[in-house]
Each structure stands twice: as C-alpha cells, then as structure tokens.
Amino acid sequence: AQGKLLARRGAIVDLQRNLLEAIQGVRVDAKTTMTDFMANDTVRTEVQGLIKGIEISDASWDGEIYTVTGRVKLEKVRTAVLPGLPKVPGQKPVPPTPPAGKISASGMLIDATHLPLIPAMIFRVVDENGKEVYGIDFADAERFLASGLCDYHTNLTFAKGAPRIASSPIVAKAVRTIAPQNVDIVISNADAAKVRGSSYDFRIPCRVTVVKR
Incomplete structure (x- = not known):
C-alpha cells in the first residue's frame, strides 16, 4: 500500500x-x-x-x-x-440571440485551412487595410473568460455545424495570416463589411470559429 x-x-x-x-x-x-x-x-x-x-x-x-x-x-x-494583459476586455451587454431566420449573421466561421495559422488565446482579425474587425476589444469579458475568443477546429464540415456559431454564420476565407507570428488573420474587405453590418453583434459573445490545418 x-x-x-x-x-x-x-x-x-x-x-x-x-x-x-x-x-x-x-x-x-x-x-x-x-x-x-x-x-x-x-x-x-x-x-x-x-x-x-x-x-x-x-x-x-x-x-x-x-x-x-x-x-x-x-x-x-x-x-x-x-x-x-495590456488590454483587458470590458463588461459589455450581450445582445440576445435572435430567432433563426431573423438574423443577418449568427456568428463567423473563418477558413484558414490553407494558411500556416498558429492558434493563440488572443488574436486579431483585420481587413485588407489593417483595420480591426474582431479581437479582445470587441468581446465581453465574461464570455471571453468562459469560452475564449474562438473555437479552433481542423475539420471544416464539423466546424460548420458547431453550436457556437449557430445556423447562419458569415463564412470568411482568410486572405492571409500576418507574418512572422501567423497568429492574426486578414479577411477580405467584403467579408469585413458583412461583419460590421450585421444587425446582431456576434463579436460580443465571441461567436467565432476558426478552422486551421
């Protein structure tokens, strides 16, 4: 014993x-x-x-x-x-999730399967002009601590069905990662405009999924 x-x-x-x-x-x-x-x-x-x-x-x-x-x-x-952290996320009022079919975007799925992306706890998504589209500044502190800025997946089909991004996410193909660290992601200006124009701000509750290699 x-x-x-x-x-x-x-x-x-x-x-x-x-x-x-x-x-x-x-x-x-x-x-x-x-x-x-x-x-x-x-x-x-x-x-x-x-x-x-x-x-x-x-x-x-x-x-x-x-x-x-x-x-x-x-x-x-x-x-x-x-x-x-140099920047700490603030407490933000989390918008209620609208019913399915009444929403322009329920979340965002970023396809980075073709890029050398390195997963990180904190990252930025920027448009082609370098303007931030998503990151810790947009997130509610409680949601960030509970579930992180995103889920990382390696299977695109599986990720599309992830409950985190619900039924009608914006699907954005990453344009590139920002070298040399390859942590931050660039998406197209067109996809960035969809995110900014969404009637439901899914960035506050961190409804984002990233698919990597």
Whole structure:
C-alpha cells in the first residue's frame, strides 16, 4: 500500500510538471507565450495554484506503474493571464440571440485551412487595410473568460455545424495570416463589411470559429 501511495504521488508530480510545460508553451498573442507572461508575479502565482489544484480525471495502478490523467480548464488559464494583459476586455451587454431566420449573421466561421495559422488565446482579425474587425476589444469579458475568443477546429464540415456559431454564420476565407507570428488573420474587405453590418453583434459573445490545418 505504501508503494502504491508513493507511486501515485510521483505520478501526480510528473503530471504537474508536464502540465506546466504545456501551459508555458501556450501562445497568448502574436508577441508572447505563457512563459513570458509568467514573469508577472501575479500570473505565475495563479498558474502555480492551478497546477497544484489539478483535477485528476483518471488513475490506474498495474502493480508497478501508477498512471494519472488530469486536466486544467482553459477558462482558468485565461483568468490567470488577465492581470498581465495590456488590454483587458470590458463588461459589455450581450445582445440576445435572435430567432433563426431573423438574423443577418449568427456568428463567423473563418477558413484558414490553407494558411500556416498558429492558434493563440488572443488574436486579431483585420481587413485588407489593417483595420480591426474582431479581437479582445470587441468581446465581453465574461464570455471571453468562459469560452475564449474562438473555437479552433481542423475539420471544416464539423466546424460548420458547431453550436457556437449557430445556423447562419458569415463564412470568411482568410486572405492571409500576418507574418512572422501567423497568429492574426486578414479577411477580405467584403467579408469585413458583412461583419460590421450585421444587425446582431456576434463579436460580443465571441461567436467565432476558426478552422486551421
């Protein structure tokens, strides 16, 4: 029993170390990773607290090796980075979702499957003139923390049916990514005009899905 207990403890320490490495590699925005953000004492303390309080979802013991699986919710990681963000999203009144068929656009799906896009917690979508169409400034803080600026998918067909963007999203083919980081996305001026002209501002509740390679 003592050996099993020690093995479990060792497995959890390994899991926490692996998780810390994974979190440090997360790209926050075009310029920074979580490693950079963790130079901020508040952020570092928050992340360390997350890792200590890891939720163990599965555990097994074969008599020799103890294996554990755990997870940390991205919502908690987003909350941890908030003190280090140069811009913090504000509280915005979230518009009620109009009934299907009464809406010009229920969300936005960006197809970037042909581009070397790097997923990030915070990114910008701009038009061909460089004017911002979507990003953290447009989002409600609560929605951003709960579900992020977007969902990333790798399957276009699956993404089109995602509940997040509902039944009638604007489908925008990305024109390019902004080098060298390839985090921020350029869409056409025509698609940008559709977003800005939508009667329902789906940007506030972050109803955006991005499909990558």
